[in-house]
Amino acid sequence: MYKAPRGTVDILPTTSSKWQSLEQLIRTVCSYYNVQEIRTPIFEHTELFCRAVGDTTDVVSKEMYTFQDKKGRSITLRPEGTAGVARSYVENKLYSNPETLQKLYYMGPMFRYERPQNGRQRQFHQFGVEMIGLESPYVDVECMTLAITLVEALGIQNVKLHINSLGDDASRELHRNALMKHFEPCIDELCHDCKTRYQKNPMRILDCKVDKNHPLMDSAPKMRDYLSKEAKEHFSTVCSLLDDLEIDYVIDDNLVRGLDYYCHTVFEIISDDPRLGTGSTVGGGGRYNGLVEEVGGPYAPGVGFAFGMERLLIAMDASIEEESGLDVYLMPLGKEAKDLAVQIITMLRANGYSADMDYQDRSMKAMFKSVDRNKAHFAMILGQEEVENEVVNIKCTVSKHQSVVKLEDILSYIEDHESGEEHE
Numbered sequence: 001m002y003k004a005p006r007g008t009v010d011i012l013p014t015t016s017s018k019w020q021s022l023e024q025l026i027r028t029v030c031s032y033y034n035v036q037e038i039r040t041p042i043f044e045h046t047e048l049f050c051r052a053v054g055d056t057t058d059v060v061s062k063e064m065y066t067f068q069d070k071k072g073r074s075i076t077l078r079p080e081g082t083a084g085v086a087r088s089y090v091e092n093k094l095y096s097n098p099e100t101l102q103k104l105y106y107m108g109p110m111f112r113y114e115r116p117q118n119g120r121q122r123q124f125h126q127f128g129v130e131m132i133g134l135e136s137p138y139v140d141v142e143c144m145t146l147a148i149t150l151v152e153a154l155g156i157q158n159v160k161l162h163i164n165s166l167g168d169d170a171s172r173e174l175h176r177n178a179l180m181k182h183f184e185p186c187i188d189e190l191c192h193d194c195k196t197r198y199q200k201n202p203m204r205i206l207d208c209k210v211d212k213n214h215p216l217m218d219s220a221p222k223m224r225d226y227l228s229k230e231a232k233e234h235f236s237t238v239c240s241l242l243d244d245l246e247i248d249y250v251i252d253d254n255l256v257r258g259l260d261y262y263c264h265t266v267f268e269i270i271s272d273d274p275r276l277g278t279g280s281t282v283g284g285g286g287r288y289n290g291l292v293e294e295v296g297g298p299y300a301p302g303v304g305f306a307f308g309m310e311r312l313l314i315a316m317d318a319s320i321e322e323e324s325g326l327d328v329y330l331m332p333l334g335k336e337a338k339d340l341a342v343q344i345i346t347m348l349r350a351n352g353y354s355a356d357m358d359y360q361d362r363s364m365k366a367m368f369k370s371v372d373r374n375k376a377h378f379a380m381i382l383g384q385e386e387v388e389n390e391v392v393n394i395k396c397t398v399s400k401h402q403s404v405v406k407l408e409d410i411l412s413y414i415e416d417h418e419s420g421e422e423h424e
Contacts, residue, residue, distance in 0.1 A: 005122070006116060006122070007113075007114075007116040007121045007122025007123065008121060008122060008123045009121060017324045018313060018316070019309075019313070021316075022154075022309060022312060022313060022316060023107060025150070025153055025154065026105070026107065026127055026150065029146065029149055029150045029153055030105045030129070030146070032149070033103065033142070033146050033149075034103060035103040035104065035105045035129055035131075035146070036103065036104060036105070037104070037105055037106065037107075038085060038088060038104040038105070038106055039106065039108070040078075040081070040084035040085060040087070040088050040106065041078075041084065042077060042078055042108070042109065043075050043076060043077050043078065044075070044076060044078055044083070044084055044087065045073065045074065045075065045076070046064070046066050046074035046075060046076040047074070048076075048083050048084070048087055048295065049064060049076055049078075049079060049080075049083050051294055051295060052082070052083035052086060052087075052261060052291055052294055052295055053079070053080065053083055053261065054201070054261065057204075058193075059079045059080065059112065060079075062113070062114075063079060063112040063113050063114050064076050064077070064079050064111075064112070064113070065077040065079075065111045065112075065113060077110075077111035078110055078111065079110055079111060079112045080110060080126070080128075080306065081106050081108070081110065081126055081128045081130075081306060082128065082130060082261070082288070082291070082304055082306070083291075083295070084106075085104060085106060085128075085130045085132075085304075086130075086132070086291050086292050086294075086295050086297070086302070087295050089102065089132055089292060089297065089300065090292060090295055090296055090297030094132070095132075095133065095292075095297065095298055095300050099133075100133045100134060101131060101132070101133040101134050101139065102130075102131070102132045102133050103129070103130075103131045104129070104130045104131075104132070105127070105128065105129045105130075106126075106127070106128050106130075107125065107126070107127045107309070108125065108126070109123050109124070109125055109126075110123075110124055110125070110126045111123055111124075112124070118314070119276075119308065119310045119311040119314050120308065120310065120311075121310065124308055124309075124310055125308070125309040125310060126306050126307065126308055126309060127306065127307050127309050127312075128285075128304060128305060128306035128307070129143060129146060129147070129285075129304050129305055129306075130302055130303075130304035131143055131302060131303050131304060132292065132300050132301070132302035133300055133301070133302070134301060135287075135289055135301035137234050137235075137237035137238045137241065137265070138237075138241065139303055140238050140264070140265040140287060140303050141238060141241040141242060141245070143285065143303045143304060143305060144161065144163075144242070144247075144267055144305075145245065145247070147267075147269060147283060147285070147305050147307075148161065148247060148269065150307075151269055151271075151282060151283075154312060154315065154316045155315075155316065156271055156273050156276075156282060156312075156315045156316070157271065157272075157273045157274075157315075158271055158272035158273055159269055159270070159271045159273075159282070160248060160249070160250055160269075160270050160271075161242075161247060161248065161249040161250070161267060161268075161269055161270075162249070162250050162251075162252040162255055162267060162268045162269075162270055162284075163238070163239075163242075163249050163250070163251060163252065163255070163265065163266070163267045164223065164224075164251060164252050164253060164254075164255040164256070164265075164266050164267075165223060165224065165227060165231060165234070165235035165238075165264055165265060165266070166203070166223060166256065166262055166263050166264060166265075166266055166286070167223055167226065167227045167228065167231040167263065167264065168228055168230060168231045168263060168264065168289075169263075170228045170231075171223065171226050171227045171228045171231045172203070172223075172263070174226040175203065175221060175223050175226040176201075176202055176203065178221040178226065179202040179203060179205070179206075179220060179221055180198065180202050182216065182219070182220055182221055183198060183202060183205060183216060183220075186216055189214070190205065190208070190211050190214065190216075191208065191210040191211055193208065193210070194208050194210075194211055203223075203256050204256065205220075206220060206254050206256050207254075207256050217254070222253045223253065224251075224253065231264065234264055234265070235264070235265065238265050239251075252268075255267075255268060261288040261290065261291040261294070262286040262287065262288055263286075263287055263288065263289050263290070264286070264287040264289065265286055265287045265303065266284070266285070266286030266287070267284055267285060267286060267305070268281050268282075268283070268284030269281070269282045269283055269284060270282070271315065273315050275314055275315045276311065276314060276315050280311075282307060282311060282312070282315070283305055283306055283307030283308065283311075283312075284305060284306075285303070285304050285305025285306060286303065286304075286305075287301065287302070287303040288301075288302050288303070288304070289301035289302070324375065325374060325375025325376055325377065326354045326355060326356055326374045326375065326376040326377070327348070327353040327354045327355060327376070327377050327378065327414070328345075328348055328353055328354070328355040328356075328376060328377070328378045328379075328380055328414070329355070329356055329357065329358075329367075329370060329371045329374055329376035329378070329379055329380065330344060330345055330355065330356070330357035330358070330380045330382065331357070331358055331364065331367040331368075331371075331379060331380065331381045331382065332357065332358060332382045333364075333381075333382065333383040333384070334383065334384055334387075336384065336387045337382040337383055337384065337386065337387050338357075338359075338361075340382055340387055341357050341380075341382055342357075344380070344382075344392070344407070344410065345357050347410075347411075348410075348411075351411055353414065356374060356376075358370065364381075371397060372397075376397060377396065377397060377398065378394055378395065378396060378397065378414065379394070379395045379397060380392050380393070380394050380395075381393040381394075381395070390406060390407050391404050391405060391406050391407065392404075392405055392407065392410065393405075394410075394413065394414075396417065
């Protein structure tokens with residue numbers, strides 16, 4: 001018996017409607033911010049992720065699904081969405097568009113080889129936003145505001161915005177030297193990954209899950225003490241704009257994010273929603289001014305964020321999911337009735353109504369159970385008498401009202417019923 005590979009799940013019809021509701025809500029919120037959809041390939045050349053994401057990250061060093069194609073080229077299933085968007089931005093010369101700021105969003109499957117757990121699979125789905133073209137604290141806040149708007153629209157509770165600044169290149173170099181000096185006496189006490197990060201990117205030590213309780217972590221030099229004048233002004237403006245918008249936030253000195261391309265503003269949305277667990281990260285992102293250049297393009301600063309969609313679904317308010325169901329379920333009794341039902345169902349669908357029918361010659365009781373399971377608004381009954389009289393029996397499952405309707409009046413009856421009748 002074949003089974004889905006570990007870390008993958010089937011999205012069955014019983015849950016796909018919830019996915020559709022989430023996707024529709026995302027599209028609606030993005031439209032409010034004039035953010036447009038981009039769709040990039042599910043696999044890219046491996047070098048793209050090594051250069052863009054950074055070979056010191058766990059994503060690149062441990063978690064990528066990489067293979068050689070038939071020509072021997074190294075290909076990787078995308079582990080995140082930003083690198084592919086940056087590559088597309090350069091390849092398709094989006095920087096030459098009249099609008100300097102390109103605001104883009106994506107949704108789709110990503111792949112990371114990690115231990116599966118609730119809300120995190122090896123094939124998972126991610127929604128992300130990238131705003132590329134301007135280095136402005138106003139765009140940082142626009143990006144964070146969009147993320148918060150979506151979280152609030154989903155009904156996720158007890159949410160707090162955590163922010164930090166990673167500064168510019170000059171700030172990061174000063175901070176790097178201070179961190180190396182700080183960790184040097186005790187580097188042998190830290191895990192293997194931290195020892196590797198010490199040489200390549202010591203800031204990533206602050207993000208370690210293994211040594212997070214080590215005394216050196218709390219006493220580590222803070223980036224805010226090494227910010228250049230320009231970086232301080234950028235972060236100060238971000239904080240001031242959030243204050244003006246009355247958005248609650250926490251400045252978190254240990255927030256560094258997990259990917260190498262970040263600079264200046266970084267942020268995470270943390271929730272204590274009981275459906276996710278105390279202190280759960282819903283999503284996050286930040287500014288990445290050098291990424292587009294890193295993948296071969298011109299200087300085009302950007303900022304973005306990403307959410308794991310499985311985690312959003314766990315915490316999504318049940319009221320968000322729209323009540324899905326058929327408009328009409330047809331219940332034919334006998335062959336002639338079934339022949340007529342095929343004509344009626346085709347006519348209903350052609351006029352924009354969702355409809356299905358019984359094909360099994362079942363009893364009325366069994367067919368009414370299908371009406372309930374399909375959450376049909378109307379049950380349409382056709383027997384031999386209805387066929388001879390060229391009528392149908394239509395029952396509204398909400399009001400329980402039942403009417404005999406001529407065949408030529410079916411559409412007008414349904415339209416009048418929807419527009420004029422209130423359901424208690």
